[in-house]
Structures are given as C-alpha cells and as structure tokens.
Amino acid sequence: MQNNNSGPSTEGKPLETAKDEFVDERDGNYASNLEYVLGKWIDWTPDRVETLDDVKPITMRHYATYLKRRSKPDDGISESTARTYYNYVSALLTRSVEVGDLAENPAEKREAKKPLPTTTTNSGDQQFWKPEQRRAIIEHVDERARTAIDADGTGAFEEVRDRALVCVLAYTGVRGAEVLADSRVKRRNGLRWSDLDLENGILTVFGKSQNREETALPEQAVEPLRRLETLLDSPADGWPVFPSRHPPSLYAAIDDAGHDKPDGDPWGYVLETGIEPPSISTSGARTLLKRLSDEADVPGLDEDEYLTLHGARRGVGEKLYRERGAAAAQRTLRHADPQTTSEMYSHIEASKLAEDNTEVFDGE
Structure with missing residues (x-):
C-alpha cells in the first residue's frame, strides 16, 4: 500500500484508516465535526465499499441523494448542513488525491453532486420567532x-x-x-x-x-x-x-x-x-x-x-x-465559524445597508 505521490494505491486504503489520518491532521471543533460526519458516512456506505478505491461517482451520487432526503425543514438537517456533510467527505477524498491514495476525487464529479439540495433561500425567508x-x-x-x-x-x-x-x-x-x-x-x-x-x-x-x-x-x-x-x-x-x-x-x-x-x-x-x-x-x-x-x-x-x-x-x-451585533449572536448560538452567523442573518446587513444608502441619495 502506497502513501506517496507516485500514484494511487493498487490495494486501496481502508476508509477508516483514511479518515483517521485526515482527522489527525486537523484540530479543534473542525476535527471533531470531521470525525463524526465521516464516521457516519462510512457507516452509511454499502458493505462492498471498504476502501478509497471502492468509492465511485455513483457512490457519492447516492450519498448526495440520501442527504437531500434528510434535508427537510424541522424534520432532519438543513440544506446547508447537507452540503457541509458532503463537503467534509469531498475534503477527505481531496486529501487522498493529494497524498497519492486516489487518482481523482469522485465526489467532485458533476453527476455525483447534482442531487445535492440548493441553498439559495434568502436568509430572511427562513422562519424565526419574531x-x-x-x-x-x-x-x-x-x-x-x-x-x-x-x-x-x-x-x-x-x-x-x-x-x-x-x-x-x-x-x-x-x-x-x-x-x-x-x-x-x-x-x-x-x-x-x-x-x-x-x-x-x-x-x-x-x-x-x-x-x-x-x-x-x-x-x-x-x-x-x-x-x-x-x-x-x-x-x-x-x-x-x-x-x-x-x-x-x-x-x-x-x-x-x-x-x-x-x-x-x-x-x-x-x-x-x-x-x-x-x-x-x-x-x-x-x-x-x-x-x-x-x-x-x-x-x-x-x-x-x-x-x-x-x-x-x-x-x-x-x-x-x-x-447586540454579530459577535453576541455568534457566542450565544455557538457557531464555530463567524461566517455561519453572517450568512444566517445576511438579510439584516442588507436591510441596514439599504437604509444607509437611502440616506446617501436623499440629498440628490
């Protein structure tokens, strides 16, 4: 089994091994999230998918379809979370290409990603308790x-x-x-x-x-x-x-x-x-x-x-x-990434910007 840049392994690295190596290179909440999501993905894969070489574009297409089925309002995961889970697996496969365990990333094939839910919903359109x-x-x-x-x-x-x-x-x-x-x-x-x-x-x-x-x-x-x-x-x-x-x-x-x-x-x-x-x-x-x-x-x-x-x-x-501002919201909601908070409430920023711009042009 190879672990260099000379080409993909002919035997195929076990998924668990690839996951552990990837997680060990990360730290903090990101590493914890990776370990959880990738572990769930490995549990989800069919019995015949045991190594990196066994993961095909059709495998990832089925996973994308599975995530789409789970992304239902208040009855599963959000659409953005579904895409995040998929991206975690894709990141593992990208790393596998980088270290020579795979020739290419099957998760990045267009036909594999197509079933993923879209996340074009405006942040202000999502329900919140007013x-x-x-x-x-x-x-x-x-x-x-x-x-x-x-x-x-x-x-x-x-x-x-x-x-x-x-x-x-x-x-x-x-x-x-x-x-x-x-x-x-x-x-x-x-x-x-x-x-x-x-x-x-x-x-x-x-x-x-x-x-x-x-x-x-x-x-x-x-x-x-x-x-x-x-x-x-x-x-x-x-x-x-x-x-x-x-x-x-x-x-x-x-x-x-x-x-x-x-x-x-x-x-x-x-x-x-x-x-x-x-x-x-x-x-x-x-x-x-x-x-x-x-x-x-x-x-x-x-x-x-x-x-x-x-x-x-x-x-x-x-x-x-x-x-109280974005920082207070982020701390209370415990978002690891401030960008998550910013995206969730982007409609507030857009509204404030509109008010500011209105004042600028009122004098014309």
Missing part, C-alpha cells in the same frame, strides 16, 4: 400554567413543563436536539437536571460539535425551570428536565427497570418508585408546538404553519444580531 410571536406564545403558556396550578396544584405538571420548555427554546438559542431526545442519536437523550446551574444561569448541552458546551440561561428561562423543579419535588440529577408522559414510553421505562406493569397511571408510578422517565423527543416537541401555536393564535403564521424548534433558535439570534 418578538410579537415570542410574546404571544410565552403569554399563552404562562397563563395556561397559572390556570392549571390554581385548579390542580401539583397536578399541573404538563402545563408547567410546557411553559419551561417553551421559555428555554425562546430565550437560549439552543437546538431542539440539544435539550430533547433524538431517537437517531443515542447520546441525545434529553437535557438533565445536572446540566443546569440555575444559580449562575448556565446551561450545558451536548452540542453539534459532539462536545459538551456551556451556554447562557437567561432569567426569563430560569424562573419557569425553578417552578418545574419545585413541582417535581427536587428530581434526581439524572432525570430529564422535560419528561414525557407518553404512556407507552413510560411503560417501556417501567419494564426496562424490571418492574411489572402497574394497574394505575404510569406517570404516578414512576414518580412513586423513582424510575427515570424518558425525555420528550424532538418529534413530540414539534407536535406540542403545533398545538400551542394554534391555541395561542400566534400572529403572522399562515394556515397550517406553526412556530418551529429551529425557528426559536433563529429568533434568538435575530434579536441579538439586531440589538
């Missing part, structure tokens, strides 16, 4: 929780939990998958109470970088979380902050704990026995947001439209970008 929309849903979940507490006391769990969840989404800029369970990624099993520092306003999440990341927890989200914590009567540190009360999921947790199926309410049973319940999933949260958006009569939504998980994150960034 201030009036954020106020509408926050006021609704707050009133809903207060009414339930007055009527049911400690029985108002769901309403208090939903208020806390909406406030965390509305004010922190976290990704939905960072605080909710995602069945596709085992490590994403929901935010835990041990991840919260309510005294100092710090939230620790398992970030997109595949590392633990700290982010700000504003007071607007702290108080609803304190109320939820009180209602749960000091839950164990390992408990999810936003437990699911979905009966089948609760019965599965009870069974996994080695208990017989209870006759009564499974939620009451897990509270009584201390069995750890599952976290609400991202799909469950989407269903909840659809219902709450309708109940709150959120302004500015088209028929059948609702406030989305990622729209909450964009809304936080939008507010910070306008009032």
Whole structure:
C-alpha cells in the first residue's frame, strides 16, 4: 500500500484508516465535526465499499441523494448542513488525491453532486420567532400554567413543563436536539437536571460539535425551570428536565427497570418508585408546538404553519444580531465559524445597508 505521490494505491486504503489520518491532521471543533460526519458516512456506505478505491461517482451520487432526503425543514438537517456533510467527505477524498491514495476525487464529479439540495433561500425567508410571536406564545403558556396550578396544584405538571420548555427554546438559542431526545442519536437523550446551574444561569448541552458546551440561561428561562423543579419535588440529577408522559414510553421505562406493569397511571408510578422517565423527543416537541401555536393564535403564521424548534433558535439570534451585533449572536448560538452567523442573518446587513444608502441619495 502506497502513501506517496507516485500514484494511487493498487490495494486501496481502508476508509477508516483514511479518515483517521485526515482527522489527525486537523484540530479543534473542525476535527471533531470531521470525525463524526465521516464516521457516519462510512457507516452509511454499502458493505462492498471498504476502501478509497471502492468509492465511485455513483457512490457519492447516492450519498448526495440520501442527504437531500434528510434535508427537510424541522424534520432532519438543513440544506446547508447537507452540503457541509458532503463537503467534509469531498475534503477527505481531496486529501487522498493529494497524498497519492486516489487518482481523482469522485465526489467532485458533476453527476455525483447534482442531487445535492440548493441553498439559495434568502436568509430572511427562513422562519424565526419574531418578538410579537415570542410574546404571544410565552403569554399563552404562562397563563395556561397559572390556570392549571390554581385548579390542580401539583397536578399541573404538563402545563408547567410546557411553559419551561417553551421559555428555554425562546430565550437560549439552543437546538431542539440539544435539550430533547433524538431517537437517531443515542447520546441525545434529553437535557438533565445536572446540566443546569440555575444559580449562575448556565446551561450545558451536548452540542453539534459532539462536545459538551456551556451556554447562557437567561432569567426569563430560569424562573419557569425553578417552578418545574419545585413541582417535581427536587428530581434526581439524572432525570430529564422535560419528561414525557407518553404512556407507552413510560411503560417501556417501567419494564426496562424490571418492574411489572402497574394497574394505575404510569406517570404516578414512576414518580412513586423513582424510575427515570424518558425525555420528550424532538418529534413530540414539534407536535406540542403545533398545538400551542394554534391555541395561542400566534400572529403572522399562515394556515397550517406553526412556530418551529429551529425557528426559536433563529429568533434568538435575530434579536441579538439586531440589538447586540454579530459577535453576541455568534457566542450565544455557538457557531464555530463567524461566517455561519453572517450568512444566517445576511438579510439584516442588507436591510441596514439599504437604509444607509437611502440616506446617501436623499440629498440628490
């Protein structure tokens, strides 16, 4: 097996080896992202694709099609993320050409890249929670929780939990998958109470970088979380902050704990026995947001439209970008590359530039 510039290896370098060599040459978040994405790509490849020589343009075309299928609003990855994943694999193959392990990069063939989703959508066309929309849903979940507490006391769990969840989404800029369970990624099993520092306003999440990341927890989200914590009567540190009360999921947790199926309410049973319940999933949260958006009569939504998980994150960034600048938005959203923040809110810069240019020509 060769590893010089004399030509491609006749045996073909194993994909895992090529990946490890490439990642070792990088560092920081980029290296972590590469390792994660390239590992997922290798897992995706058919069994017959084991070495670099096995990767053909048709392999990459199928991968591009796979990424396009995954890039659906609020139900997968974004179009830009799909292209980023493809580009990571292409970068690996380019490096393989540079060191003599491949003759050419199959990912850069026109027929391979054609199925990739386009990313021509204007940044201002993507949904974000506007201030009036954020106020509408926050006021609704707050009133809903207060009414339930007055009527049911400690029985108002769901309403208090939903208020806390909406406030965390509305004010922190976290990704939905960072605080909710995602069945596709085992490590994403929901935010835990041990991840919260309510005294100092710090939230620790398992970030997109595949590392633990700290982010700000504003007071607007702290108080609803304190109320939820009180209602749960000091839950164990390992408990999810936003437990699911979905009966089948609760019965599965009870069974996994080695208990017989209870006759009564499974939620009451897990509270009584201390069995750890599952976290609400991202799909469950989407269903909840659809219902709450309708109940709150959120302004500015088209028929059948609702406030989305990622729209909450964009809304936080939008507010910070306008009032505190790009750096504040980047820090809160935890973008490794400032260019990502700039592209996300390019419509703001364009609007400000239009205002400046209007003033310049007003005197003519």
